[in-house]
Amino acid sequence: MAKHNSQVDTENQNHNLKHQLQPADQWIPVSSPSVTKPYSPAAAGSKKTTEEDASSAQCIDEISDKAPAADSSMVHATYDHKRVAPHSLKMHGVDKLNIGFAPVDLRGNLLLDLKNTGGWRAAFFIFGNETAERMAFFGILVNLLFYLYLEMHITFPEASTLVTNVVGTSSLTPLLGAFIADAYIGRYWTIGIFSTVYFLGLILLTVSSISSSLRPTSVGCDELHLFLGSCQLPSRSQMAFLYVALYTIALGSGGIRPCVSSFGADQFDVENSKEREQLPRFFNGFYFMITFGIFLSLTVVVYISEYISWAWGFGTLSIAMAAANIIFFLGTPFYRHRIPSGSPLTRFVQVMIAALRKRRVKTPKNKDDLYEVYDKESAIPGSRKLKHTYILSFLDKAAVETANDKAAGQPVTTWRLCTVTQVEEVKILVKVIPIWATTIILNTVFLQILNFGAQQALSMDRRLFSFTVPAASVPVAAATIILIFLPFYDRVMVPFMRKFTGNPRGISFLQRIGVGLFISILAAIVAALLEKKRRQVSWETNTARSYNATVPLSAWWLTIPFCMTGLAEIFASIGQLEFFYDQAPDGMRSIGTAFFSATSALGAYLGSFLITITTKYAEHHAQQPWINALISLGHMDYYFWLLAVLSGINFVVYLFCAHMYEYKIDSQSTMREALVQALANDTDESHKKGREEGPINCPVDGNGVIT
16 A cells, blocks of 8 residues: 555645646546555556646636635635635535545535534424324335235235235335445435335325226125135236335335435434534434324324325325425525445456455555555545555455556556555445344334234234223334334433443444344243233133124233333434444445445344244144234244243343444545635735636536646
């Protein structure tokens, strides 16, 4: 690696920044560069003469009409508002590889005055968007099972499978949305596009619930016929329309999910100590608003669907999503953005290929002998450098410079030679996989307790004073405990734990996830014991074989496992959300958050797989399936015990993986302050020269780029 001179001469840095006019996609890595020689031998022939350089610099000065920094001692320069107070600095002639993780505006221009952008002001718009979006999604989730059963005449097991598949798909599509956001168009435009798709899907679902031609007839279809499965089934065209609506919703929801939380976190500058301290509170607040949206869906939307009509229920969700889009776009003037980094998949493959090509090359013992660039903020747009780690040392071969790499006049491609930062990106992705894998079953427990809890509640006494609560609303207890306990955790428990641990978050990411995993095991055990009691009462009172009888046991006993899942979410889910955002490289923040969503998908699929396995086991032993349409004939308690045992084994594995995990260490920006200062100084010079010499004619090429 080229030796890093930490005391970089400011004038030389400014000189380099002024001359870095080449687009990022034409970047040629530099073999052992110095900060005063930003070009490789391959690019040397294309350098301008001194006179041409001076002319181009003057042109840049003439174009850049921004005011100088009054104080560059902080990362964020403050400008003299008596002169010109620009909102952002136009990136004329500035290589975007020098922007790093610095905030930019919607057009990719470096933000200078951060007082009027980002922070809580922008976060509140994102909170409003997420509340409405989660209300829409969970409104579908809790109502869809009963809609499919009561209106589409699909059996409970088939309806449960369809719901699980939709949820699973909506939790895998975040990988697509995250890739598009990180690689190409940024999080703002990804949210805008997929939100529109989401809204269209909700409109289609609402149309399905309104139009009688899109549903099977309900003539002669009472509760008994529904239970026996003898009601008219939906036609292929009716199911096709429903599938299009549901999977359009899954695509839209999944596409925006990893971007919203990441985009919200982007509003807080991680290189500003005061704003960085606000990130844990942002994630707690973000999850609070998610839960508030879920609370509204489990109460207001369920009530409308059950007591007014399905059309009004789904129509309410469409209105909520329209409101989410409006709220999001209203915040546009206040948002901070990050530069897309290009395809992370390509960078991943490049490291693998380069390492395989050099598999026989010996890795130097001194990490400073590995390749990195220091004449730019990073070789990856929108990213800071990552420090070298010694794990997965085989991948370091991709950053070993060979004689061929150093050959004069030969371009050094990233398919042969990768920077340390690019290699570390791959290492981070590999490192988080064990943590990610051991949180999958956590989501299985969450989903199965809540989904089957609705079926349990349907057979139990749901009276609350003189009002009978809809079965789909009983899981609201989980949302309620989050709304109550999360502010207490953020305001009381975190400061208390901070006194003992010294951690600004109270406890570390992995400790928080571990607490949630442990609580989820207890929740599965309590759910098993409670189902055993419910089943026992149903047989003792001769209600087990009746499809519409009410077991004389209060459904409010179900609030115990529901509240425990809520507590587990406060620790595990928010811990995951923070962990994957924080540990992801700068150029993969959305993908890091998509890892969190993917655990929900695989958790749902794992639940379906376990149901299939247990059903085959029961059939092999001539028994009723554990998960049965007539709930008391099955053994749902056995299923919950299975989840508890698997969760216990998983917890032990998680503890080992968490103990072995090493947190990543970001390098601080090295060019950011110099970039602002250099371009501000250029502005002073251009104003002065403009007054003395008049305007300058700037030569440009066919694309309008200064030559």
